Amino acid sequence: MSVNSALSLGDFLRSRRVRLDPASFGFSGRRRTPGLRREEVAQRAHISPTWYTWLEQGRGGAPSPEVLERIAGALLLTDPEREHLFMLGLGRPPEVRYRSVETVNPRLQRLLDSLETSPAIIKTASWDVVAWNRAAAVVLTDYGALPADQRNILRFLFLDPAARAKQHDWDSVARFVVGAFRADVARAGLASEVGAFVDELIAVSPEFEALWRSNEVLIHGEAGGVKRLKHPELGSIELEYSAFSVDGRPDLGMIVYMPLDSEMAERIRQRVAQT
Template sequence: MSESLTTIEARRRESGDFLRSRRERLAPASVGLPNGFRRRTPGLRREEVAMLAGVGTTWYTWLEQGRDVRPSAEVLTALADTLKLDVTERRHLFILNDRPPPEIDTGDPDQVCEPLRRMLASLTQQPAYVVGKRWDVLAWNRAAAMLFGDYGKLQGDERNIMHLVFPNKAHRNLLVDWETVARMSLAMFRSDNARYAGDPDLERLVSALKKSSPEFRQWWQRHEVLRPLTGHKRIRHPEQGLMSFEHTSLSVSDDPNMKLVVYTPVETDGTIDKLAALLERAQADLTV
């Protein structure tokens, strides 16, 4: 109990110090206040931050002092706006105060940066791809194309993981344990996209999937949710037959809406040799 309390107190002190550092870096003029005279410390005064954020001066002073005042997410947002915190600083403030970090959605289309694309290409022995917030496949490597098919030939919703798992018969036939994979994928998709509930494009995608797949329509009504899981997937490849992989999903630090999904071949079913044969053929096709 004492260790837990010490941890909580340490986060409160860190939060107070962080707020003070950000308050002291702001010039009064940057928030529309006069510089005035007799400012013994740099930046804004505590009462000025409290006034701009719409909270009491005493309460804000306690917050900077690390007392047990437990600000709400709304108050933290007001403080972050007042102190002009960037995305990383805002997330830091929320974590220190034991609140779920806000999801920042710029509204821009998903863009995969060049370093991530180069890393994908370097995974020559591991099929891998990047998905965006709606689970569209945004980038992939040669090994993924050889295992799952060329994503470049797919357009719009066709390149969405849920569309591939449910209405796409060719992709569906690749999955040996289709029902288990499909139900788990749907539960993880639903959990992952709860924060975007009401998003018009997501709602349109779900509506289209309900019309095109009776299984999706039936299972969607069950509201099952799962966190992203590491596991095994068995693939029935049209050329190499049964293949087995470990798969894992990794968040992309520069964009929390993106995930890197990597499939690592295992010895089972001769998968490593079979994948090597596929990649050799791909290389041969390129040199023809």
């Protein structure tokens, strides 16, 4: 197979079609080739058989996102396969599909735990913290002491006086968090899902309301990359932070806070050991 063939939409669709068992979808009859027929895929995707045939033959032009979503469902594509389908068909990944998350897999938790002196968390697109390490519990917030539905970064920042008092420059932090939250929610298509939460914050925090009404959009990296805290036990802290996507889970993000010097790292290590 040539490189061009391996990267064509038609060849990818055909390879996914022939791997499927017709009997599992209720299709019967003798077949000369394995897998579903083109018209059967079209039937499952609720599109024209002629249009689907053209797509496999490279004659159909650019399909719409809606058509690609239906084809992905008809072919039972995995999330990575669905993304590949969109890249071949439209030259871009599909919109993020948000999934409710309460925890992460053991591999990700082990990664967090390996960062002994660097607070690290994994958050959802709506800024709920779903995983953290011991350093994060000591330096940032003891998330394990809170009910799962209360582990939201915006909720801490605007409603928890202790979390507010920790911030070296609360105004700048609040502005960044609201702007980045807005961007993440829009990217994940979560506007309706977070509506009640936003309304709750608006009702109890005039500062949040003002920032939300400003419609400012920000991303990680635009806040300078350094977090400054006034910690009740550790004193003044400066942490350099970086944000990472989670492989295979575009709805999750990991943030790691690195101590700026060995002395600060040792202070965190000792404090973690005491807990």
